[in-house]
Amino acid sequence: MPDTAVADTAPAVPLKELARRHGLSSSGRLVGPFEYLKQLWGYRHFITAHAKAKTVSALGTTHLGTLWQVLTPALNAFVYYIIFGVIIGTGANSTNFVAYLCIGVFVFGFTQTVVGQGANAITGNLGLIRALHFPRGSLPLSTVLVEIRNFVTALGVLVIIVLFTGERPNVEWLLVIPALLLQSLFNIGLALFFARLGSRMRDVKQLIPFMMRFWMYGSAVLYPVTRFTEHLHGWKLHLIEANPMLVFIELYRHSLMENVTLAGSPRLLWTEAVIWALFASVGGFLYFWRGEKGYGRG
Amino acid sequence: MADSEKIPTVVADDAHIVYKIVGAIGANQTSPLSALKRIVTKTNSTNVREVHAVKGVSFVAYRGEAIGLIGSNGSGKSTLLRAVAGLLPVAKGAIYAAGQPSLLGVNAAMMNDLSGERNVELGCLAMGMTPAEVKERKQSIIDFSGINERGDFASLPMRTYSSGMGARLRFAIAAAKKHDVLLIDEALATGDAKFRRRSEARVRELRKEAGTVFLVSHSEQSIRDTCERVLWLESGEIRADGPTEEVLKEYESYMKK
Numbered sequence: 001m002p003d004t005a006v007a008d009t010a011p012a013v014p015l016k017e018l019a020r021r022h023g024l025s026s027s028g029r030l031v032g033p034f035e036y037l038k039q040l041w042g043y044r045h046f047i048t049a050h051a052k053a054k055t056v057s058a059l060g061t062t063h064l065g066t067l068w069q070v071l072t073p074a075l076n077a078f079v080y081y082i083i084f085g086v087i088i089g090t091g092a093n094s095t096n097f098v099a100y101l102c103i104g105v106f107v108f109g110f111t112q113t114v115v116g117q118g119a120n121a122i123t124g125n126l127g128l129i130r131a132l133h134f135p136r137g138s139l140p141l142s143t144v145l146v147e148i149r150n151f152v153t154a155l156g157v158l159v160i161i162v163l164f165t166g167e168r169p170n171v172e173w174l175l176v177i178p179a180l181l182l183q184s185l186f187n188i189g190l191a192l193f194f195a196r197l198g199s200r201m202r203d204v205k206q207l208i209p210f211m212m213r214f215w216m217y218g219s220a221v222l223y224p225v226t227r228f229t230e231h232l233h234g235w236k237l238h239l240i241e242a243n244p245m246l247v248f249i250e251l252y253r254h255s256l257m258e259n260v261t262l263a264g265s266p267r268l269l270w271t272e273a274v275i276w277a278l279f280a281s282v283g284g285f286l287y288f289w290r291g292e293k294g295y296g297r298g
Numbered sequence: 299m300a301d302s303e304k305i306p307t308v309v310a311d312d313a314h315i316v317y318k319i320v321g322a323i324g325a326n327q328t329s330p331l332s333a334l335k336r337i338v339t340k341t342n343s344t345n346v347r348e349v350h351a352v353k354g355v356s357f358v359a360y361r362g363e364a365i366g367l368i369g370s371n372g373s374g375k376s377t378l379l380r381a382v383a384g385l386l387p388v389a390k391g392a393i394y395a396a397g398q399p400s401l402l403g404v405n406a407a408m409m410n411d412l413s414g415e416r417n418v419e420l421g422c423l424a425m426g427m428t429p430a431e432v433k434e435r436k437q438s439i440i441d442f443s444g445i446n447e448r449g450d451f452a453s454l455p456m457r458t459y460s461s462g463m464g465a466r467l468r469f470a471i472a473a474a475k476k477h478d479v480l481l482i483d484e485a486l487a488t489g490d491a492k493f494r495r496r497s498e499a500r501v502r503e504l505r506k507e508a509g510t511v512f513l514v515s516h517s518e519q520s521i522r523d524t525c526e527r528v529l530w531l532e533s534g535e536i537r538a539d540g541p542t543e544e545v546l547k548e549y550e551s552y553m554k555k
Contacts (some may be wrong), residue, residue: 015311015312016392016394018306018309018358019306019392022396024306024307025395026394042426043426045428046423049423053420056416057409060412060455128424130386132385132424133385133398133424134424293387294387
């Protein structure tokens with residue numbers, strides 16, 4: 001075609017019209033939420049491979065390698081045991097405070113790392129995002145997968161600690177599994193939410209540590225939940241009792257320990273946990289999905 | 299008109315692309331006080347800078363065409379390709395494409411702490427292959443890249459590779475898939491003469507299967523060899539669009555100035 005130069009600079013029909021007539025789709029087009037969910041499912045192998053790759057590359061340069069997956073929670077528990085079990089001896093007013101404390105620390109730590117890593121899921125993988133085409137939701141999902149895997153290992157350590165501190169295993173221990181599922185669902189929502197937030201506003205990452213510390217003190221991790229129920233009234237107590245992390249931690253304590261004073265009846269706690277898990281996962285997913293096409297820019 | 303018979307595969311309609319760069323702090327702006335002053339006086343944050351890389355580009359690419367993109371360094375060629383591939387969002391205007399255009403670049407990021415083998419698996423999965431396909435293709439990708447010619451490098455972490463080896467492996471991964479619209483970013487300049495021959499043959503093969511090929515290159519020879527139409531970008535705008543020889547002649551006289 002000798003006249004391409006002329007024909008292309010002054011087309012007979014508007015370009016938008018031309019594109020529509022030939023069924024071309026805009027490269028910035030957003031698919032529907034269900035379609036997006038289906039795409040993510042199609043990329044499940046990528047998500048699991050990416051999660052595995054991240055674990056390997058994070059620990060690959062250490063000598064002990066994946067042994068750290070067990071050592072990290074064990075050392076974590078050891079520190080708390082020394083401080084609270086040996087030095088302070090908080091166990092005086094509670095039946096089994098070391099187990100009580102470790103459950104709180106481990107369960108809260110799971111969500112805490114998910115939030116921290118989730119905020120990095122997009123900004124830390126810009127190279128991958130700008131190079132290849134895949135649903136971006138795969139990245140926060142793979143970070144959650146890494147943390148779920150780490151937490152399951154930590155749970156193994158936790159069970160040993162709980163046994164060691166004198167609890168007897170029974171059928172109720174199996175309730176850990178639904179609690180884990182609900183918390184994981186909740187964490188997926190948080191990871192998706194913070195992944196988009198962190199990619200839009202880098203400053204959020206600086207605020208997360210403070211936010212998480214605030215949240216931790218409100219979740220009865222380091223002291224018994226009875227501190228709240230005895231000293232707080234009215235809306236303050238309601239606010240504390242609706243805290244999803246408090247709910248999850250109490251559920252694990254309920255399933256792993258005998259004679260533990262809970263913040264509310266188990267039935268109420270389970271209902272709250274289900275509501276929080278659904279609310280966070282659906283909300284986080286929708287929020288992340290709305291931003292799908294903008295993730296390459298930052 | 300002849301145009302009605304030609305099927306467009308990529309349409310760019312007044313596309314603008316803006317990079318937002320966070321963290322480009324000037325030398326005299328490192329103190330907290332200057333950050334406060336910036337916020338109070340509402341001066342445009344120097345911490346976030348915008349680079350207007352592509353400014354209102356419009357063109358129509360048709361099926362069966364091979365289009366070369368030329369221009370001096372930093373003229374927005376690679377950025378435009380990324381936007382066509384849907385990897386960078388368009389700030390204004392729109393880019394329409396048939397199917398899912400694939401960018402075949404040498405800069406594709408990989409995970410440096412992982413072995414070459416694992417990177418092949420991960421890259422293929424990210425391109426949407428099934429695990430069975432990945433298993434089947436893995437060896438041929440590694441063989442094509444030639445990284446195992448000097449011993450078993452495929453099982454070593456990618457950070458131990460030379461830059462040429464890394465680029466070859468990335469090219470081999472990207473070239474393992476069939477594409478509707480194929481975007482090639484300087485990939486032909488990768489590696490030594492032997493690998494270049496092999497990759498040019500692979501690109502010709504891919505071009506036969508693909509509807510439209512875009513090629514970014516600084517090598518006028520490879521543009522002449524593969525493209526019949528050339529887009530010349532200069533500082534984010536199209537300076538010329540036409541048959542290869544005409545545009546290249548203009549481009550040459552411009553570059554000699």
